[in-house]
Amino acid sequence: MHEILRVQKLGKNHGGYHGETIDIRAVLNEVETATQSRGWASEIFHAHDGFKWLALHRSPEAASQKSEVGIYISAGIHGDEPAGPLAALKLLQENHWPPDIEIFLLPCLNPAGFTLNKRENADGTDLNRDYRNPQAAETRAHIAWLERQPKFDLYLCLHEDWESHGFYLYEQNPYAKPSLAEKMIGAVQKVCPIDQSETIEERAAKNGIVRPNISPQERPDWPEAFYLITQKSRRGYTLEAPSDFPLPVRVNALVAAVNAALINLL
Numbered sequence: 477m478h479e480i481l482r483v484q485k486l487g488k489n490h491g492g493y494h495g496e497t498i499d500i501r502a503v504l505n506e507v508e509t510a511t512q513s514r515g516w517a518s519e520i521f522h523a524h525d526g527f528k529w530l531a532l533h534r535s536p537e538a539a540s541q542k543s544e545v546g547i548y549i550s551a552g553i554h555g556d557e558p559a560g561p562l563a564a565l566k567l568l569q570e571n572h573w574p575p576d577i578e579i580f581l582l583p584c585l586n587p588a589g590f591t592l593n594k595r596e597n598a599d600g601t602d603l604n605r606d607y608r609n610p611q612a613a614e615t616r617a618h619i620a621w622l623e624r625q626p627k628f629d630l631y632l633c634l635h636e637d638w639e640s641h642g643f644y645l646y647e648q649n650p651y652a653k654p655s656l657a658e659k660m661i662g663a664v665q666k667v668c669p670i671d672q673s674e675t676i677e678e679r680a681a682k683n684g685i686v687r688p689n690i691s692p693q694e695r696p697d698w699p700e701a702f703y704l705i706t707q708k709s710r711r712g713y714t715l716e717a718p719s720d721f722p723l724p725v726r727v728n729a730l731v732a733a734v735n736a737a738l739i740n741l742l
């Protein structure tokens with residue numbers, strides 16, 4: 477514990493992310509390997525330039541289908557945020573999914589961005605601003621896939637922030653359902669510092685929790701989360717790992733947050 481609390485910023489991120497990069501093709505190959513023999517269905521909902529966009533689906537175990545809870549988890553929409561796809565891979569490899577929960581896991585929404593270590597896709601589009609009037613082929617394919625899915629009880633979007641002083645999250649909970657925010661922060665703080673800033677990205681924050689009061693209708697450039705909260709889910713979180721910290725710390729932070737949400741959902 478004391479070891480963990482001494483984790484410090486690396487001081488590498490000046491003007492953007494300058495930390496470790498990943499070989500996204502190798503990571504996605506490992507993802508596919510991890511899903512095999514573990515009961516996951518894998519769908520390719522888009523392919524371009526040698527990349528495959530994967531949607532993984534895990535049904536609740538037949539013996540324990542007492543609930544119909546579905547969770548959507550996505551990662552890798554920004555190509556300079558490697559902890560997201562790595563966290564998706566680690567969650568698959570650890571394979572500690574609650575048996576009653578149906579999981580939809582999209583491990584990487586912007587594979588080309590990772591080969592460039594860029595936030596945007598290969599054409600320079602920030603895909604996470606493309607969900608209101610989608611222009612990019614991968615956003616359109618993603619939304620077409622989403623339209624074929626049932627509603628989700630919860631969405632979790634895995635991100636990183638190159639400027640932040642620790643982990644934080646955004647909560648979207650317009651129907652005042654039970655919040656999972658404090659549970660996730662409580663789990664993450666054992667493995668990664670929490671950003672204690674009172675303002676994060678120009679919004680009020682408390683103990684790493686940002687509860688933005690924004691009407692999606694007032695914003696022209698929707699992130700994925702706005703599409704999800706208006707069309708697919710009544711509650712969700714955007715998780716932000718601090719990318720000026722060592723990569724394993726950030727991966728562990730995202731994994732801890734997801735596991736805390738899963739455990740406390742039912």
Ligand SMILES: [Zn+2]
Nearest residue numbers: 554557635636
């Ligand atoms: Zn991001």
